[in-house]
Amino acid sequence: MVGVPFPFQSDSYKVFHQEMYPEGLEFASAYLESRSNNEDILFFGLQYYIKEYLLRNDFIGDLELLNSILSTHFNIDMNLHTWRNRFQNLDELGYLPLNIYAVDEGTVVPSKNVLMKVENTHKDFAWLVSYIEGLLSKVWYSSTVATTTYKVNKLNREFLEKTSDLHPSVADFMLHDFGYRGVSSEESALIGGMSHAICSKGSDTLLAIYGINKYYNKSKNYICPVSSVPATEHNVMISLGEINEPQVLSTILDKFPIGIISVVGDSYDIRRFANEYVGTLFKDIIKNRKGTFVLRPDSVIKNESPANQVVELLDILSDKFGYTINSKGYDILPPFIKVLWGDGLTYNTIQDILNRVEHKGYSTENIATFGMGGGLLQNVTRDTYKFAYKTSAVKFKNKPWQGCSKNPKGTGKVSKSGRLHLIKSEDGDFSTTDNLEEYEDNLQLIFSNGKIFRTHDFENIRSCAFNYLVS
Numbered sequence: 001m002v003g004v005p006f007p008f009q010s011d012s013y014k015v016f017h018q019e020m021y022p023e024g025l026e027f028a029s030a031y032l033e034s035r036s037n038n039e040d041i042l043f044f045g046l047q048y049y050i051k052e053y054l055l056r057n058d059f060i061g062d063l064e065l066l067n068s069i070l071s072t073h074f075n076i077d078m079n080l081h082t083w084r085n086r087f088q089n090l091d092e093l094g095y096l097p098l099n100i101y102a103v104d105e106g107t108v109v110p111s112k113n114v115l116m117k118v119e120n121t122h123k124d125f126a127w128l129v130s131y132i133e134g135l136l137s138k139v140w141y142s143s144t145v146a147t148t149t150y151k152v153n154k155l156n157r158e159f160l161e162k163t164s165d166l167h168p169s170v171a172d173f174m175l176h177d178f179g180y181r182g183v184s185s186e187e188s189a190l191i192g193g194m195s196h197a198i199c200s201k202g203s204d205t206l207l208a209i210y211g212i213n214k215y216y217n218k219s220k221n222y223i224c225p226v227s228s229v230p231a232t233e234h235n236v237m238i239s240l241g242e243i244n245e246p247q248v249l250s251t252i253l254d255k256f257p258i259g260i261i262s263v264v265g266d267s268y269d270i271r272r273f274a275n276e277y278v279g280t281l282f283k284d285i286i287k288n289r290k291g292t293f294v295l296r297p298d299s300v301i302k303n304e305s306p307a308n309q310v311v312e313l314l315d316i317l318s319d320k321f322g323y324t325i326n327s328k329g330y331d332i333l334p335p336f337i338k339v340l341w342g343d344g345l346t347y348n349t350i351q352d353i354l355n356r357v358e359h360k361g362y363s364t365e366n367i368a369t370f371g372m373g374g375g376l377l378q379n380v381t382r383d384t385y386k387f388a389y390k391t392s393a394v395k396f397k398n399k400p401w402q403g404c405s406k407n408p409k410g411t412g413k414v415s416k417s418g419r420l421h422l423i424k425s426e427d428g429d430f431s432t433t434d435n436l437e438e439y440e441d442n443l444q445l446i447f448s449n450g451k452i453f454r455t456h457d458f459e460n461i462r463s464c465a466f467n468y469l470v471s
Helices: 011-019 046-054 065-074 085-094 122-133 141-161 166-174 184-195 206-215 242-255 268-283 284-289 307-321 347-359 458-470
Strands: 025-036 040-042 098-102 108-110 114-120 175-177 261-264 293-296 337-341 367-370 387-396 421-422 430-433 443-449
Touching: 011 065, 011 085, 011 122, 025 122, 025 141, 040 141, 040 458, 046 141, 046 206, 046 443, 065 085, 085 122, 098 122, 114 122, 114 141, 114 293, 114 421, 122 387, 141 166, 141 175, 141 184, 141 347, 141 387, 141 458, 175 184, 184 206, 184 458, 242 261, 242 268, 268 284, 268 293, 268 307, 284 307, 307 337, 307 347, 347 367
Parallel strands: 175 367, 261 293, 293 337, 337 367
Antiparallel strands: 025 114, 025 387, 040 108, 098 114, 098 443, 421 430
């Protein structure tokens, strides 16, 4: 998408807005926030969009082609409007005359606070602040995925602390990204995969590793911040037909005698697979492996819940392999056998599973991980956390800055007014204001006039986010 002329990277109706503004508008200020109620938002993704789309000096491309396309699109004579001059001026300038301020990536900020602020730096380009809304607003996606993983990690930590003697950091591997095939594009996989990796160290989305190194790695050395394990899928397990499924499992156990191996067991009958194959036929091999065998049911049985299915498998495995009771009074399977759930997960589904497992007296550590695919990277929208980008202040020629906002009656969609700042109290609480007074602004200058001024390293972003996880 980098080669696409800049005018196409916006909503079409914005082409005419400069002609609609009152005479004399020279500067504008806009901001991004999550208008969701009582949510902690992990901000991430701006650096990707800046590096991929904003560090450019050619904006308009083929002017006549663009004119022809827009004339047809709007069914009007585009030569009668000033759009050509605006974009030609941008091309002549050779950079985007904008200042972009944002909270450091990896910071967790309560919803209804400013996360990013955008202002033009040249009096002829007040229109640009709104024109770039659609492109910059897309950090809603990366921030939404990052926030979901943050919340699940926090949830897993809570249950581990309650039911397990293991260190809560085990939770860092308890949400695995299964989402590569479930997203709409390669770019979605790359952005979503990077976002998930901030608060999780487990992923099967290889593009995340590529993206992190290209856009968020300051060192000269390659980094690999997420890991995975050998795992089967149904095409492996069904390769010899139902009657020979044990033969396939035998081959897998023979070829992978050490380390973690994750095996899907519901190609035909998950209960038979757990009872007869894992718990009987190959019981001794699994017990004597130098590693962990992870049993993975991959489909919700009709009229049953994932929570009940997980507990049923734990019952079968504890009966076949035995269990011990930890210091907190919860049953734990031997370390060589665990369960994974990876179908149709949401935050609420994971919470249900954890609650049910605890209620039945099992420790959370019996669950190796949760595999989340479309629910993590695709089943989200801008309204998941109600992200909005709004103009909050304007400056007309020879006049001071003035705040502006919208307040549609009866909707609750009230926008903020003023040139906004994000401040932190002595207690560490964030709030938004249009008057800094004695406080320091937590919105840092990230981009100015075509150049990136502040960059973030992935490990620092992760460290920042993890400080919030453990606080």
